Amino acid sequence: MDRIKITGGSTLNGVIPISGAKNAALPLMIASLLTKETLTLENMPLLADVTQLERILGNHGVDFTISGKRKGDTENAGRTVHFTAKEIVDTTAPYELVSRMRASFWVFAPLLARMGECRVSLPGGCAIGTRPVDLLLMALEKLGARIEIENGYVVGTARDGLIGGEIDFDKVTVGGTHTALMAATLARGTSVIRNAAREPEIVDLADCLTKMGAKISGAGSSTIEVEGVTSLSGARHSVMPDRIEAGTYAMAVAMTGGDVLLAGARADSLQAALDVLKQSGATVTETNEGLRVYRNGAGIAPVDVETAPFPAFPTDLQAQFMALMTRAGGTSRIRETIFENRFMHVQELARLGAHIKLEGDTAIVTGSDHLEGAPVMATDLRASVSLVIAALAARGETTINRVYHLDRGFERLEKKLSGCGAQIERISGHG
Numbered sequence: 115m116d117r118i119k120i121t122g123g124s125t126l127n128g129v130i131p132i133s134g135a136k137n138a139a140l141p142l143m144i145a146s147l148l149t150k151e152t153l154t155l156e157n158m159p160l161l162a163d164v165t166q167l168e169r170i171l172g173n174h175g176v177d178f179t180i181s182g183k184r185k186g187d188t189e190n191a192g193r194t195v196h197f198t199a200k201e202i203v204d205t206t207a208p209y210e211l212v213s214r215m216r217a218s219f220w221v222f223a224p225l226l227a228r229m230g231e232c233r234v235s236l237p238g239g240c241a242i243g244t245r246p247v248d249l250l251l252m253a254l255e256k257l258g259a260r261i262e263i264e265n266g267y268v269v270g271t272a273r274d275g276l277i278g279g280e281i282d283f284d285k286v287t288v289g290g291t292h293t294a295l296m297a298a299t300l301a302r303g304t305s306v307i308r309n310a311a312r313e314p315e316i317v318d319l320a321d322c323l324t325k326m327g328a329k330i331s332g333a334g335s336s337t338i339e340v341e342g343v344t345s346l347s348g349a350r351h352s353v354m355p356d357r358i359e360a361g362t363y364a365m366a367v368a369m370t371g372g373d374v375l376l377a378g379a380r381a382d383s384l385q386a387a388l389d390v391l392k393q394s395g396a397t398v399t400e401t402n403e404g405l406r407v408y409r410n411g412a413g414i415a416p417v418d419v420e421t422a423p424f425p426a427f428p429t430d431l432q433a434q435f436m437a438l439m440t441r442a443g444g445t446s447r448i449r450e451t452i453f454e455n456r457f458m459h460v461q462e463l464a465r466l467g468a469h470i471k472l473e474g475d476t477a478i479v480t481g482s483d484h485l486e487g488a489p490v491m492a493t494d495l496r497a498s499v500s501l502v503i504a505a506l507a508a509r510g511e512t513t514i515n516r517v518y519h520l521d522r523g524f525e526r527l528e529k530k531l532s533g534c535g536a537q538i539e540r541i542s543g544h545g
């Protein structure tokens with residue numbers, strides 16, 4: 115297993131290119147199951163989750179070819195991938211493939227909508243809470259599906275096809291909204307999705323489905339209407355820039371000081387986090403090329419934060435912000451309202467000398483300028499990268515074990531950071 119070694123103390127200066135978003139790429143890839151024709155996705159990130167989903171889609175009969183690289187990219191990142199699901203050869207998504215990743219469960223909706231049946235193992239994903247799928251299944255039942263659970267698999271049937279219906283989510287769910295949206299595109303009649311997630315990745319999926327011939331209005335608001343069509347066609351779509359990756363590097367710069375251009379990052383997808391960063395003392399400006407983040411001289415001010423669905427502060431940046439607050443000049447309170455167990459980074463940050471007390475869903479962080487390097491362990495994707503941020507500001511050397519978590523969602527992390535002056539390297543091979 116690879117490890118990452120960081121020697122703290124350098125400021126970050128330069129340009130970091132922002133990759134295509136993992137959380138947009140995954141549902142977009144899954145949408146390829148809805149059509150016999152080719153769906154071409156540009157700006158695809160090269161990530162472990164993407165490779166794993168390629169395996170899952172391959173098992174259903176999706177053929178994929180890679181045709182290009184982003185201009186100026188020396189590696190295979192930012193590639194264009196063509197997905198063709200001419201025939202669905204298998205409607206079962208097995209445990210071995212699905213258990214590693216939450217989003218893999220989302221194949222359920224297109225398989226059911228197109229084939230009238232499917233069998234998908236209950237999902238895995240980051241260990242940040244119980245993560246049930248009841249709301250996803252409720253949405254499909256509202257569209258006429260019959261749902262049964264058998265031996266750890268969810269079995270869906272809709273032999274005569276799905277029928278438009280009214281879906282009211284009692285909790286905002288990203289996966290539930292993706293599921294409802296994909297299923298409704300091929301249902302007979304009109305569907306209404308209420309209390310829908312408003313995340314930019316939902317809008318990206320809806321835009322792509324619209325290019326494929328779907329009739330969708332209201333994506334990005336809390337009520338989405340979908341008029342079903344009998345079939346969808348191929349399309350070409352570019353994956354939106356990763357707002358969580360951009361927010362993560364913005365926090366890294368706020369932590370170390372310096373001046374970095376996050377090339378391709380979009381402020382509109384990240385406003386709540388950028389506002390908080392500004393309150394903490396960083397300067398953020400929008401340019402034609404992306405977002406410029408800098409902190410020169412000013413200290414880090416403590417800021418209280420509460421996670422909530424978009425457009426509020428994202429749970430996927432909570433751990434990174436906590437790392438930043440460990441160096442603030444005072445005490446901050448960070449409340450996690452989305453996932454009940456998303457504080458795994460607290461004990462690892464403590465190894466680096468952070469002072470964090472947990473009170474239920476709230477972490478109370480007392481900042482200090484005495485972080486010190488130590489061996490730590492990555493526990494989930496965003497928790498892992500919070501350790502990277504803390505290590506960049508810690509005195510001495512930090513080794514992060516189990517970096518496969520990082521590889522799920524951060525493309526070439528060590529190269530992007532070392533390109534801006536960080537002392538960071540990957541050590542291959544040892545656990």
Ligand SMILES: CC(=O)N[C@H]1[C@@H](OP(=O)(O)OP(=O)(O)OC[C@H]2O[C@@H](n3ccc(=O)[nH]c3=O)[C@H](O)[C@@H]2O)O[C@H](CO)[C@@H](O)[C@@H]1O
Pocket residue numbers: 137138140216217243244245246247248249250251285286287288289290429430452453454
């Ligand atoms: C691949 C991907 O895009 N993952 C993102 C997606 O995860 P994911 O789609 O799994 O997250 P959801 O928005 O569905 O979860 C939100 C809340 O709803 C609960 N819930 C969800 C479904 C359900 O059937 N029942 C239920 O109770 C969850 O336990 C959680 O408490 O949105 C999360 C919230 O922004 C992000 O942290 C994840 O990075």
Ligand SMILES: C=C(OP(=O)(O)O)C(=O)O
Pocket residue numbers: 137215216217238239240242430495496523
């Ligand atoms: C929690 C995340 O991913 P997943 O939903 O795939 O576990 C994430 O991207 O932070």
